[in-house]
Amino acid sequence: MIMNALARLLAGAIAASAASAAVATPPQAVPDTMAQRMQPCTACHGKEGRATEEGFFPRIAGKPAGYLYNQLDNFRSGRRSYPTMTYFVEQMSDAYLREIAGYFASLDLPYAPPQTVGAPADEIARGQALVRQGDAAHGIPACVQCHGAAMTGVLPSVPGLLGLPRGYLVEQFGAWRTGQRKALAPDCMAKVATQLAPADITAVATWLSSQPVSQGPAPAESLARPLPIACGSVSP
Amino acid sequence: MKRRAWMRALLALVALAALAAVLVAWLNVRDEAPLGGDASSFVATPEQVARGAYLARAGNCAACHTDRGGADMAGGKAIATPFGTVYASNLTPDARTGIGTWSPAQFWRAMHNGRSADGHLLYPAFPYPNFTEITRADSDALFAWLRAQVPVAQANRPHALRFPYNLQASLAVWRALFFSPGVYQPVAERSATWNRGAYLVRSLGHCAACHSPRNAFGATRDSLELSGGLIPLQNWYAPSLASSAEAGVADWSSQDVAALLKTGMTARGAALGPMAEVVFRSTQHLDDADIAAMAEFLKSLPQAPARHVEVAKLDKDVASHGAALYKNHCAACHGASGEGGAGPDGIVYVPLAGNRKVLLDSPANLVHIIVNGGFPPTTPGNPRPFGMPPFGPVLKDSEIAVLATYIRGEWGNAAPPVSALDVLEGR
Numbered sequence: 001m002i003m004n005a006l007a008r009l010l011a012g013a014i015a016a017s018a019a020s021a022a023v024a025t026p027p028q029a030v031p032d033t034m035a036q037r038m039q040p041c042t043a044c045h046g047k048e049g050r051a052t053e054e055g056f057f058p059r060i061a062g063k064p065a066g067y068l069y070n071q072l073d074n075f076r077s078g079r080r081s082y083p084t085m086t087y088f089v090e091q092m093s094d095a096y097l098r099e100i101a102g103y104f105a106s107l108d109l110p111y112a113p114p115q116t117v118g119a120p121a122d123e124i125a126r127g128q129a130l131v132r133q134g135d136a137a138h139g140i141p142a143c144v145q146c147h148g149a150a151m152t153g154v155l156p157s158v159p160g161l162l163g164l165p166r167g168y169l170v171e172q173f174g175a176w177r178t179g180q181r182k183a184l185a186p187d188c189m190a191k192v193a194t195q196l197a198p199a200d201i202t203a204v205a206t207w208l209s210s211q212p213v214s215q216g217p218a219p220a221e222s223l224a225r226p227l228p229i230a231c232g233s234v235s236p
Numbered sequence: 237m238k239r240r241a242w243m244r245a246l247l248a249l250v251a252l253a254a255l256a257a258v259l260v261a262w263l264n265v266r267d268e269a270p271l272g273g274d275a276s277s278f279v280a281t282p283e284q285v286a287r288g289a290y291l292a293r294a295g296n297c298a299a300c301h302t303d304r305g306g307a308d309m310a311g312g313k314a315i316a317t318p319f320g321t322v323y324a325s326n327l328t329p330d331a332r333t334g335i336g337t338w339s340p341a342q343f344w345r346a347m348h349n350g351r352s353a354d355g356h357l358l359y360p361a362f363p364y365p366n367f368t369e370i371t372r373a374d375s376d377a378l379f380a381w382l383r384a385q386v387p388v389a390q391a392n393r394p395h396a397l398r399f400p401y402n403l404q405a406s407l408a409v410w411r412a413l414f415f416s417p418g419v420y421q422p423v424a425e426r427s428a429t430w431n432r433g434a435y436l437v438r439s440l441g442h443c444a445a446c447h448s449p450r451n452a453f454g455a456t457r458d459s460l461e462l463s464g465g466l467i468p469l470q471n472w473y474a475p476s477l478a479s480s481a482e483a484g485v486a487d488w489s490s491q492d493v494a495a496l497l498k499t500g501m502t503a504r505g506a507a508l509g510p511m512a513e514v515v516f517r518s519t520q521h522l523d524d525a526d527i528a529a530m531a532e533f534l535k536s537l538p539q540a541p542a543r544h545v546e547v548a549k550l551d552k553d554v555a556s557h558g559a560a561l562y563k564n565h566c567a568a569c570h571g572a573s574g575e576g577g578a579g580p581d582g583i584v585y586v587p588l589a590g591n592r593k594v595l596l597d598s599p600a601n602l603v604h605i606i607v608n609g610g611f612p613p614t615t616p617g618n619p620r621p622f623g624m625p626p627f628g629p630v631l632k633d634s635e636i637a638v639l640a641t642y643i644r645g646e647w648g649n650a651a652p653p654v655s656a657l658d659v660l661e662g663r
Contacts, residue, residue, distance in 0.1 A: 027575050028578070029578060039622075076304075091515075091613035092611065096619060
């Protein structure tokens with residue numbers, strides 16, 4: 001008891017002397033949570049990672065954990081390049097990257113209204129056709145074959161594509177075509193992106209960014225059928 | 237008659253030039269041992285390989301010799317310097333493109349003398365002005381470990397340096413002026429631990445590569461050991477380890493120094509930017525005895541007295557604008573009075589009141605951190621770090637300048653103001 005009190009007194013004295021050297025006020029208590037730790041991410045990705053309505057930065061909340069981990073690792077390994085992302089993850093362990101991915105994947109939050117409104121009908125129609133049926137003549141599989149019938153992704157590693165900013169979607173296709181964005185080999189999206197005509201890329205991005213997400217935004221549990229092309233980032 | 241005088245002057249000049257060339261050449265091969273033995277006769281012991289793996293961590297070889305996403309130690313990483321770009325070389329034991337045909341003596345000559353196996357002079361972006369202090373036994377252990385790596389066929393990329401830096405002759409002159417080889421000489425009056433720490437800091441740790449000032453020719457100045465330097469082209473200032481006003485640790489406990497090097501996080505500050513990389517790749521992997529030795533050495537560095545800078549009181553407009561910005565963007569984590577924030581295990585957001593990083597003469601690091609934010613490294617001692625958001629996209633240069641000036645002048649802090657130009661340079 002006395003020892004305990006003494007130890008506490010001593011600890012207090014040490015803390016006080018350390019504090020008096022630098023500051024008078026003791027540090028404030030902050031929540032010991034992932035939400036608090038992930039403040040740097042939400043600065044761009046929006047409150048709780050749900051993206052902003054006008055912005056460029058993609059929504060990360062509710063994306064499959066495997067997909068998010070792959071992206072964090074892609075930034076760390078140089079397969080994707082965005083200086084801020086690289087700077088944030090380059091001194092992070094695998095374990096922490098997995099925890100971060102799991103945290104954002106676990107967030108089940110409402111989506112904002114679609115960003116694209118009033119797009120030309122023929123562009124919407126072309127986009128929808130590519131998403132639902134693909135373009136067999138040009139070797140383009142339907143998006144839904146990998147990204148799920150509802151386009152909300154498939155666990156554990158295929159991302160949903162609804163609720164993303166149009167500019168972000170278009171830029172990703174561009175990055176894949178120029179080799180700025182890569183995925184683990186074989187890089188299926190690089191193949192799709194290089195086969196798509198520029199007009200088709202904008203049509204797909206227009207359709208995707210004009211879809212409201214109200215019901216069932218969660219990723220599908222599994223793929224209905226085997227992938228139409230080999231994807232290194234999707235574990236078999 | 238006149239012509240003869242000219243001839244004589246010319247001859248004298250030629251003789252002088254020849255003499256200088258001989259001198260430079262001689263200075264460049266000083267302290268070189270004969271290259272005995274060859275690659276095939278070298279047999280590494282398992283102990284050497286294990287030791288070499290540890291030393292490679294201590295020297296942070298992979299920071300340059302492993303490119304982002306590239307094969308381990310296969311080189312190719314671009315190192316930007318004020319003189320052009322240097323590309324790190326392939327150190328895997330590939331016979332054609334790596335060091336597969338090197339002998340331990342050739343590797344030693346590279347480490348100790350800065351000369352490659354084929355005889356060409358190496359650029360000091362490879363920090364041989366520091367590595368020259370390594371012992372032959374440690375050099376051989378590193379070599380043994382490198383030879384035990386997976387060979388990767390990846391040709392070295394030629395450096396892209398501007399004239400005249402791209403000439404071996406220029407490099408020879410540079411070396412004659414600024415480089416002298418020499419193994420670390422233990423100081424008899426100091427303890428074995430202190431000497432061990434000094435050896436690690438000065439040789440493999442190559443701390444001086446960032447923490448010492450450089451002259452116009454990019455050479456670090458020995459006389460000002462670890463007295464701080466601006467890292468070329470990165471806009472990070474590596475603070476002086478020989479000043480209590482900067483990053484000197486003379487008045488720190490050994491435990492705090494060890495905590496910074498092992499975990500990247502202490503109540504007094506977090507390792508961010510280039511130092512986060514050093515902790516992540518290098519110092520967190522060193523054993524406690526070596527960390528304690530480095531702490532003992534660093535604590536013993538002579539500390540320059542703090543310069544007293546007269547700073548005017550905060551302008552009223554700056555104070556109110558700064559206070560508003562601080563309240564909106566910073567106070568939630570760093571506290572209303574810059575007191576910092578703590579989780580259950582201690583400080584997670586460092587106090588800004590009395591913070592040396594905030595008060596450095598050069599505002600480079602403060603601006604860098606406000607603009608880019610960042611996370612300290614993940615280490616076993618701090619596996620789930622808290623981080624700071626980037627405010628570069630949110631705030632204008634002028635706002636960041638006001639905010640930084642406010643932080644440097646509030647709660648008893650007194651450091652010179654930061655201008656929008658400082659912020660622009662830091663972006």
